[in-house]
Amino acid sequence: MIDWRPGASQALLLRRAELLARVRAFFAHRAVLEVETPLLCSRGITDPAIEPLCVSGGLSLGGSSRYLQTSPEYAMKRLLAAGSGPIYQICKAFRDGEAGRRHNPEFTLLEWYRPGMDQHALMAEVAALVCACLGEGPWQAFTYRAVFQQCLQLDPFTADLAALQSAARQLTDTGSLAGDRDFWLDLLLTHAVEPWLAGQGLCFIYDYPASQAALARLVERDGHTVGERFELYIDGIEVANGYHELADAAEQRARFEADNRRRQSMGQVERPLDEALLAALEAGLPACSGVALGLDRLLLLASGEADIRRVLAFSWERC
Amino acid sequence: MANFSTNEFRPGLKVMLDGDPCSILENEFVKPGKGQAFNRVRMRNLKTGRVWERTFKSGESLEGADVMDRTMEYLYNDSEFWYFMEPDTFEQHQADAKALGDAYLWLKEQDTCEVTLFNGTPLSVAPANFVELEIVETDPGLKGDTAQGGSKPAKLSTGAVVKVPLFVTTGEVIRVDTRTGEYQNRVSK
Numbered sequence: 180m181i182d183w184r185p186g187a188s189q190a191l192l193l194r195r196a197e198l199l200a201r202v203r204a205f206f207a208h209r210a211v212l213e214v215e216t217p218l219l220c221s222r223g224i225t226d227p228a229i230e231p232l233c234v235s236g237g238l239s240l241g242g243s244s245r246y247l248q249t250s251p252e253y254a255m256k257r258l259l260a261a262g263s264g265p266i267y268q269i270c271k272a273f274r275d276g277e278a279g280r281r282h283n284p285e286f287t288l289l290e291w292y293r294p295g296m297d298q299h300a301l302m303a304e305v306a307a308l309v310c311a312c313l314g315e316g317p318w319q320a321f322t323y324r325a326v327f328q329q330c331l332q333l334d335p336f337t338a339d340l341a342a343l344q345s346a347a348r349q350l351t352d353t354g355s356l357a358g359d360r361d362f363w364l365d366l367l368l369t370h371a372v373e374p375w376l377a378g379q380g381l382c383f384i385y386d387y388p389a390s391q392a393a394l395a396r397l398v399e400r401d402g403h404t405v406g407e408r409f410e411l412y413i414d415g416i417e418v419a420n421g422y423h424e425l426a427d428a429a430e431q432r433a434r435f436e437a438d439n440r441r442r443q444s445m446g447q448v449e450r451p452l453d454e455a456l457l458a459a460l461e462a463g464l465p466a467c468s469g470v471a472l473g474l475d476r477l478l479l480l481a482s483g484e485a486d487i488r489r490v491l492a493f494s495w496e497r498c
Numbered sequence: 499m500a501n502f503s504t505n506e507f508r509p510g511l512k513v514m515l516d517g518d519p520c521s522i523l524e525n526e527f528v529k530p531g532k533g534q535a536f537n538r539v540r541m542r543n544l545k546t547g548r549v550w551e552r553t554f555k556s557g558e559s560l561e562g563a564d565v566m567d568r569t570m571e572y573l574y575n576d577s578e579f580w581y582f583m584e585p586d587t588f589e590q591h592q593a594d595a596k597a598l599g600d601a602y603l604w605l606k607e608q609d610t611c612e613v614t615l616f617n618g619t620p621l622s623v624a625p626a627n628f629v630e631l632e633i634v635e636t637d638p639g640l641k642g643d644t645a646q647g648g649s650k651p652a653k654l655s656t657g658a659v660v661k662v663p664l665f666v667t668t669g670e671v672i673r674v675d676t677r678t679g680e681y682q683n684r685v686s687k
Contacts, residue, residue, distance in 0.1 A: 189520055226532065228529075228532060228533050228534055228535065229532075239571070276505060276535070276556065276557060277527070277529065277535065278505060278527060279526060279527030279528075280526065280527075281527075288646065351538065351550040351551050351552065351553040352550055352551060352553065353552075353553055354515075354552050354553065354554070356554075356555060358534065358555075361534070362534050364533075365530050365533040365534040365536075366534070366536060366553065368530045368533075369528040369529065369536055369538075370528075370536075370553070373528070373530075387529065391533060393532050410530075410531045417530065417531045420531040420532060449628060451679055498591070
């Protein structure tokens with residue numbers, strides 16, 4: 180017997196509709212424009228830790244393939260460079276191989292950009308949006324460095340590879356794992372910091388190591404270069420990722436190329452660069468901050484469910 | 499055997515790890531906002547029984563283990579091996595003391611039990627959840643003492659010692675929960 184029924188209850192479908200309405204009201208009130216950009220893109224993402232799904236059949240493709248977007252970031256930045264002003268989008272995004280209690284390969288993202296805001300101003304707005312959806316509550320913010328010192332008594336900017344590995348081995352059997360400093364920092368984050376954050380309510384982590392800046396600007400802080408990037412955790416669940424956006428086209432190109440070198444060294448296919456984005460940055464991206472927030476996870480938190488499949492009408496397994 | 503990637507790790511899947519067959523108990527996919535994804539996997543080493551958590555890079559794969567659970571009839575033991583038979587094929591298997599573990603305490607000839615085969619050889623033996631065994635030795639009970647609590651040790655035909663109520667006597671057959679080693683009730687012969 181085929182299980183045709185939805186995985187989410189009727190009450191959760193209503194809760195989702197209500198959440199979407201609240202988000203739209205929040206941005207309407209703040210005069211942020213809702214936009215739409217294509218789901219199928221001819222350029223993929225270079226980030227070695229993100230794999231897109233690829234669509235390769237159909238007359239419209241003209242023999243090439245397109246990627247299902249992993250985020251609407253590049254297209255939205257082209258709108259910003261063209262003078263859109265503050266914009267938001269609610270859309271589907273896709274990431275290959277990401278499935279679990281808190282991941283579905285197809286998911287709903289809320290992404291928005293705020294010209295003139297720095298990462299701290301945007302964090303405050305993210306907190307305001309979350310409170311508008313989940314109810315009022317306090318929030319806190321820690322630097323990446325402070326949270327590692329708090330949870331692991333080590334400094335993520337100065338600890339050497341051996342110290343990071345030895346901290347990891349106290350948390351789990353690391354078997355044959357091997358990687359660079361960022362690899363071990365990611366393991367410590369998922370195995371020690373995130374469980375600690377589970378008891379911290381609404382909490383931002385900001386000022387990431389420069390090597391994890393992704394598309395954020397770099398600044399000097401206490402003698403270390405950090406990326407002006409932040410993540411929002413609610414009860415230990417990662418909900419949003421934001422940047423004080425990198426606007427320098429040459430620096431962006433260099434980061435894409437560095438991503439591709441990393442991909443090559445790890446045996447992954449290289450991705451063609453999004454030249455339209457780079458041209459838009461060249462023309463001038465207004466100073467801005469932007470953030471992507473997982474709406475399915477927000478719904479998960481709003482409903483108290485433990486598994487993302489319970490808040491999706493039809494999760495990956497059901498469609 | 500086929501290889502299984504971390505996204506195929508399901509509870510009950512048997513894989514080879516560091517030369518030992520292991521059973522997957524739980525598999526959690528974790529990923530920081532950006533960066534490396536991991537699978538935190540709770541597993542049981544089927545040789546040693548050890549249960550622990552190992553972390554894999556998402557997308558890593560392991561070779562499947564040729565492990566099968568079979569219902570078999572226990573036949574007898576000699577000084578070295580315990581012998582089991584598959585009821586449909588009459589094929590016999592011998593298990594050593596290591597594979598038996600504590601299971602020998604609950605095995606009566608002709609009882610059925612679960613034998614786990616690894617590459618065709620018994621790796622472990624699980625007795626039925628409930629078995630009926632005869633008491634061969636226990637202190638004399640007090641007649642009529644069926645209501646009060648209180649218990650005494652009783653030695654069973656297999657050598658197992660269980661706590662039984664005071665009224666139970668030598669020669670009687672009792673039902674025991676093999677998972678806890680607890681007395682359930684007397685069985686009329």
